[in-house]
Amino acid sequence: MDGIADMGGTEGWGRTLPPSSEEPVFGEPWQGRAFALTLLSIRVSGFNADAFRHAQERLDRSAYLDEGYYGRWLNACELMLTDSAILAPAAVDARARNLRGEQVEEPPIPEPAKPDYAPTAAGSLRAVDAAPAFATGERVRAKDMSPAGHTRLPGYVRGHTGVVELIQPAALLPDTHAHFQGENPQHVYSVRFGSRELWGPDAEPFALTVELFESYLEKTG
């Protein structure tokens, strides 16, 4: 989907943060708790890694950005749990208010409604019987499409032409896996693009590779 998460090439973010070798893994204790809670909640809610990423990209701008990386994990975690009716939508807010001394009635526990989903194997790599549709060195174009649901086709490469650099192990397709509509494994290609193809004649000279699933690509001829 074309949302806040698809950041490649977007403007208005200011300078990059300076690297620091002193940075702790979790800057504040809640960040570690949110990290662990989220990893466990993917299982509790019956979700998968792609559905978790889709939960993140469904957050609004404020929920995605305001409390940083683990803030968006926390918000996506709650969204997964409410989607699966493990929690009522108002449950976390109500409990948090009670924790800080308010007297709030908490909503009843709903009847869980987990997605009808089970993986066929661990991880994301899968065997695909069909031969790859594209060969190393072949020119390919990233399709110019804007799916309403989850995709791992970044906006900034859509419609642009590159060259297949590597054929990576086949993997399940995030576009359907995130929606519990099947693993649909596909071949994955590292496609190399020139900076001027992506950003025009005034771009810095550099190359970029990005992993694209077979259904994201079309022949140029």
Added chain:
Amino acid sequence: MTTTGSTDRIPAALRTEALEQLLTERGLIDPNVMDKFITNYETNVGPLNGATVVAKAWTDPEYRQRLLDDGTAAIKELGFAGSQGEHIVVVENTASIHNVVVCTLCSCYPWPVLGLPPSWYKDPAYRARVVREPRKVLSEMGLELADDVQITVHDSSSEVRWLVLPERPDGTEGLSEDQLVQLVTRDAMVGVAKVQAP
């Protein structure tokens, strides 16, 4: 509901505590398992793993070749594998070729060798800009590259993860593998810095 921001949003720390309570009191999660996850990423799974891989590649040409041919297998030889490391591709930086890694869509990162990503990697400015003006971004981050250095940016959009094998600095010929490990930084293994001689 948390998908909509509002000015009276309850702070994340308190919402985290509330969420943990709600799941724990129903027996849906075990706080001891949470503690293990947190401790593991605070102490065991971090850039020291990647530095061990790099130092070995610098001192063992056959290992270096295996690492570049099949990163996942060569990294597993040293005992590093797990979440976010199903398939790791290693690319080598040299005097004339510079690789740098990003994930524009979220913040995918090779956890088994580098641990969890640092703030700058997860920051929108890095995610948005390094695929558009990498030379300028690297300069802002303190890395000036000569004009004739070819830059390749790797956007980690699938489950493939990228690790940069930094260039071994001059003046380190006499150092042992253990001493080299201490020189290798996380930032160099993502490609926003070079390894400096001591």
